[in-house]
Amino acid sequence: MKNYTLHIPEGVKDYIGPEAALKDKIQEQIKEAFRSYSYDLIETPTFEYLNVFTVGEGEYQQPRLYHLISRQGEMMALRSDMTRAIARVVCTQKSNTSLPQRYGYIASSFRYPARYQGKLHEFTQAGIELIGKNCLEADAEIIKVAIAAIKQAGLKDFSIHIGSSQFLENMLSDLGLSEGVRSQVYEAIERKDGVKLKNILELAQIDEETLKLLLELTQCAGSIELLASIKDRMTSQRAKKALGDLEDLYEIIKEYGVSEHVLFDFSLLSYGKYYTGMMFQIFCEGIGSALAEGGRYDRLLNEFGRDLPAVGVGIDINLLMQRLMQIEPLEEVQTNRSLIVSYANTRKVSIQVGEELRKQGMIIENSFFDSFEEALNYAKEKKIGGILHFIEGASIEIYNVATGQVDVKSVDELM
Amino acid sequence: MEQVTFALAKGRLAKKAMELLKELGITCKEMEGESRKLLFTSDDGKYRFFLSKASDVPTYVDYGVADIGIVGKDTILEENRSVYEVLDLEFGKCKMAVAGKPEMKELLESGKFIRVATKYPAIAKSYFEKFHRPVEIIKLNGSVELGPIVGLSDVIVDIVESGKTLEENGLVVLADIEPLSARCIVNTASMKVKHDAIRNLLNNIEDLRRRENA
Numbered sequence: 370m371k372n373y374t375l376h377i378p379e380g381v382k383d384y385i386g387p388e389a390a391l392k393d394k395i396q397e398q399i400k401e402a403f404r405s406y407s408y409d410l411i412e413t414p415t416f417e418y419l420n421v422f423t424v425g426e427g428e429y430q431q432p433r434l435y436h437l438i439s440r441q442g443e444m445m446a447l448r449s450d451m452t453r454a455i456a457r458v459v460c461t462q463k464s465n466t467s468l469p470q471r472y473g474y475i476a477s478s479f480r481y482p483a484r485y486q487g488k489l490h491e492f493t494q495a496g497i498e499l500i501g502k503n504c505l506e507a508d509a510e511i512i513k514v515a516i517a518a519i520k521q522a523g524l525k526d527f528s529i530h531i532g533s534s535q536f537l538e539n540m541l542s543d544l545g546l547s548e549g550v551r552s553q554v555y556e557a558i559e560r561k562d563g564v565k566l567k568n569i570l571e572l573a574q575i576d577e578e579t580l581k582l583l584l585e586l587t588q589c590a591g592s593i594e595l596l597a598s599i600k601d602r603m604t605s606q607r608a609k610k611a612l613g614d615l616e617d618l619y620e621i622i623k624e625y626g627v628s629e630h631v632l633f634d635f636s637l638l639s640y641g642k643y644y645t646g647m648m649f650q651i652f653c654e655g656i657g658s659a660l661a662e663g664g665r666y667d668r669l670l671n672e673f674g675r676d677l678p679a680v681g682v683g684i685d686i687n688l689l690m691q692r693l694m695q696i697e698p699l700e701e702v703q704t705n706r707s708l709i710v711s712y713a714n715t716r717k718v719s720i721q722v723g724e725e726l727r728k729q730g731m732i733i734e735n736s737f738f739d740s741f742e743e744a745l746n747y748a749k750e751k752k753i754g755g756i757l758h759f760i761e762g763a764s765i766e767i768y769n770v771a772t773g774q775v776d777v778k779s780v781d782e783l784m
Numbered sequence: 785m786e787q788v789t790f791a792l793a794k795g796r797l798a799k800k801a802m803e804l805l806k807e808l809g810i811t812c813k814e815m816e817g818e819s820r821k822l823l824f825t826s827d828d829g830k831y832r833f834f835l836s837k838a839s840d841v842p843t844y845v846d847y848g849v850a851d852i853g854i855v856g857k858d859t860i861l862e863e864n865r866s867v868y869e870v871l872d873l874e875f876g877k878c879k880m881a882v883a884g885k886p887e888m889k890e891l892l893e894s895g896k897f898i899r900v901a902t903k904y905p906a907i908a909k910s911y912f913e914k915f916h917r918p919v920e921i922i923k924l925n926g927s928v929e930l931g932p933i934v935g936l937s938d939v940i941v942d943i944v945e946s947g948k949t950l951e952e953n954g955l956v957v958l959a960d961i962e963p964l965s966a967r968c969i970v971n972t973a974s975m976k977v978k979h980d981a982i983r984n985l986l987n988n989i990e991d992l993r994r995r996e997n998a
Contacts, residue, residue, distance in 0.1 A: 564869050588975065636975075658972055
């Protein structure tokens, strides 16, 4: 057998040094944003029974799941997304639990991409779910919290593309297409195949005006004005209503003061069948896929036995980090750290000073080197900011590693 | 304004694509000479181009290092990447088909176990799955026609253009799988972030096609 002692499998990675620090930092910032909007943190098991991740949409999900078989022969899977785990939690509660419920999480999920596509199998998502309320205010809150979280993590340039699954569904069903044609349409959309979609629509018996509009809609995005113009041309009243909802949603987003990030996307090809109302994606330059994706999913919880509406968003932490690192490359700088060098006769006082400085929020590392020269070399290599050298008695040499400048201070002055 | 980057499948498709763009006034002198450069910029500075092996084009587009890719439908089906397929460029027309010696038609229709040699294992797998045919797929990297001739496989799944190669080797098309042609694919994020630039370009190409067909 091959010896894999020093290898990690395809699709997983280590986070060390500055990358680990960045990940930790943005996760904390995002959690802070979630908490401030009253989303309770939730943690669910890393693996659960397979059904949790397959109920409803099993067929599509299964080949991508990390399957496990328990000792008893039960089918399990590693978590493929948190939303389903949260849906399970909510649906096992007593039915008189007060609504809405707000949950937030940061967790790894596991999915197989196609072979050798070079994508992570274990990826970290930060997300929120608002369960038990179907209103535009709730939709707007999710969008606002997603924006707040991404901004808090340090990203300023991004755009949000809002669409409506309901609009597309209503429009397509009011066209009077046969069941067969409709399922072909959805299949083409699922595969993102605009060419096939066009062929199907051209062959279906639709009046010329509607066909023209539909073909335009296969890739259609723009600002709020575009929304109005499409609404005017719609004949389906239900599709019109869905667009009206988006206009109202936009008003609330404006009140939150974040409408400058918002664009509308009615592209048939961005339709997600999982969603039942508004849906959105967040994009930024330099990243080839959506940084965050969310929307209203009023059907999912029904699969778990409770008919509850829900809306949520998931932010891809790995992509967010990738973008932040493009903007500001990581550096191995530890200038906010200091090293304490002491000897047998100064150890006790150095410990007291060290503890005090840590209380003040400084990062203090103990040196275990025998000589000051060794400690200095180490500090230079690790780019540590300063050295506190306790030579003897109550005076301390404070050494600036970058400049070589030395200050002498007494213990009292430092404390 | 930001640049739009193209990944082009090396060879005939790339040449055709550049001819098409030329008609829209997008020219690239850098690319016409005998250069060893890998990345080219259009004369107006708005577009960048690079050539790659056809099967890598969807990969570059999936990752967003190219906004637009021009590549055959065969490659799109085989690579199965998450990209938008937005336009049929209607050149490089051919088809994906099952081929073999004429007497294999019976075996193929019998539903018995067959061996299939192909450069396109994913396409072959999904085609035979549709008919619940038990098959053994053998991946080859070139001259697939050899398979049935030397007895490695019963049939092949491959691109058929004129059918000449098949004919010269005593093979015939046994079943059509799908018509193929050059397609334009777009990265999912570019479609949103660079929407106006890409949309304009696609509209212009479509208009041009329509005028040519009229």
